[in-house]
Each structure stands twice: as C-alpha cells, then as structure tokens.
Amino acid sequence: MINPKLLSLLPDLAAFILVVNEGSFTAAAKQLGVTPSALSKLITRLEHALSVKLFERTTRKLIITQAGQRVYEQSVVMVNAAQQAIESSNSDHSEPAGSLTVAAPEAFLNSVLQPFVVPFLNQYPEIQLKLRAADGDIDIFKQGIDVAFRLTDKPDESLVLKELGKTNLVLCASPEYLESNTIPSHPTDLIQHDCIYLAETDRDHIWDFLKDDEFHTVAVKGRYAVNHSQMRLNGVKSGLGIGIFHDFVIQDALEEGSVVQVLSDWNIKSNYHGAIAMQFAQTKYMPARLRVFIDYAMEHLSDKLATDE
Missing domain, CATH: 3.40.190.10 (Periplasmic binding protein-like II)
Known part of the structure; x- marks a missing residue:
C-alpha cells in the first residue's frame, strides 16, 4: 500500500534531485521558475519530513551530506522509474x-x-x-x-x-620532422625529441610502452601541449613534435601521408x-x-x- 506521505514528498524529492544536479539553489530555482529562497524553504521542509540533513550550506558551497547522498540515489531511481512508466505508455504509438x-x-x-x-x-x-x-x-x-x-x-x-x-594508440610525427631529427628506434629515444602531450594531469607527459615482456616508462618533454586532439594533430603535422593519437583520429592523416607512424612495434598503454x-x-x-x-x-x-x- 502506498504511504500518503510519500505522495506528498514526490515533488520535493524531484526538486531535491535538481538542486544536486545543478549544484546550487539559484540554478535549480531558475529551471523550476521559483525564487532561490522558496526552493531553499522547500528543501528545509523536506529535511524536516525525512528527519535528515541533506546539505551543508556555506556562503560559497552547497555540499551534500552522506545522508543526503543516500536520499539522492534512491530518489533518482524512483523518479527515473516514474519517467520510464510515462514513456513506456507512449512508446508503442508515437x-x-x-x-x-x-x-x-x-x-x-x-x-x-x-x-x-x-x-x-x-x-x-x-x-x-x-x-x-x-x-x-x-x-x-x-x-x-x-x-x-x-x-x-x-x-x-x-x-x-x-x-x-577496439581502439589502439598510435605514435606519429610528420615526414618533415623525421627528416630533420633522428628517427626513434626505442621508446627511450623520445627523451631527445620534442613531444606533444595533453597537459591535463601531472602524468600526461609520462608515456608507457610495452613489447612482449619489455616495459618502459618515458618522461617526455616538448614546447607544445594541448588537451585537444585536433590541435595536437595540427601541431604534429606542422612539425612541432611527436604525438600520440587514437587510431580513429589519425587514420586519415596516415593514409594521406601527412604523418608517419613511429615505434610501430611497441604498444602504448593508457587509461584511454x-x-x-x-x-x-x-x-x-x-x-x-x-x-x-x-x-x-x-x-x-x-x-x-x-x-x-
């Protein structure tokens, strides 16, 4: 049997989900068409009804509590199920x-x-x-x-x-770059080259190579780093250095000859x-x-x- 209290809380739980997803009362209130203060009062009412504190409120941050996280996860399941029930009723004839x-x-x-x-x-x-x-x-x-x-x-x-x-990673350089520099024959040779890497994390300039049972980790360096694949590819094509790309990114450039694969007998290991x-x-x-x-x-x-x- 459905608890009548649950029915009264459903709109508040949906609003609570929106606040968590948006990360602020202001952004969530804008979507709901209410004021931030009205939404804050709604969440306070929900906290009283559930007898839990959902957020830690500061002047700078809105931090969900552990109890709030549990309520959020269960609320998402419930609201998603309601949404799916509505959509399933329409899916066969629309x-x-x-x-x-x-x-x-x-x-x-x-x-x-x-x-x-x-x-x-x-x-x-x-x-x-x-x-x-x-x-x-x-x-x-x-x-x-x-x-x-x-x-x-x-x-x-x-x-x-x-x-x-499946996707593999490919190490490549432009023909012009390889004409002006010694072609790497081993991963450790990359230390002597300009390399183009992501620069998103502290480890992005650390490249891992594997061949059979031989494993090498190389800390590369270079004058150019960018966390955008097409910009890195343009840099490689322009002769700025050697870069790593997914095969689906580099395939066309390899076929047209604007880049050349190097160290092709080595596998490059990565989280991606x-x-x-x-x-x-x-x-x-x-x-x-x-x-x-x-x-x-x-x-x-x-x-x-x-x-x-």
Missing part, C-alpha cells in the same frame, strides 16, 4: 521524441560521432540530441546522461555494455584505450528515443570501428 544526452571523450566525439549526428537527427526529427565532451570519469546518473561512450579496458560493470570495437564501449543504465522500460539511438549507433558505428584482434 514517434521517438524528447531529449537525449550523450557523453563521449573529446577525440571520439569529434572524429567518430560528429559525422553521425546529422543523419541521425534527420531520421528522427522529434529527438533533441545533447552531446557532451567528457574525458574524465562519467557518472551517468548524477550527470543526467543517457548514453556514455568510453575508451577503456574496464567498463562500468553496473551499466549495460555494447562494445563497438581498449574497448570502445557504449554504456547505459539497465531499464525494464527503455524510452523509444534511447532505443533508436542505441540501434542506430550499433548499425552505423560497429563496422567503422571494428578492428582485428
């Missing part, structure tokens, strides 16, 4: 429609998903597609993401996995290589817009990304 949020690493988004977008939206004119470049960890529930693409050997085991192929994984939450009632996106991606991307083992 055109796929609504908003779909997809996250992927920047390089994958630019090189693989970008050509995919226009044909997909033309085929499904009632779907609104939101793409997010996300190179770090992705929490699809907390970030409101429907589908996440990952380049990894360790996909999230709590999510459904559709593997689209392995399976090309498309992941989404397990659900009994999948919205039509999500189902058609997954099917479209499997049909149009699998052949393009598949590589021999």
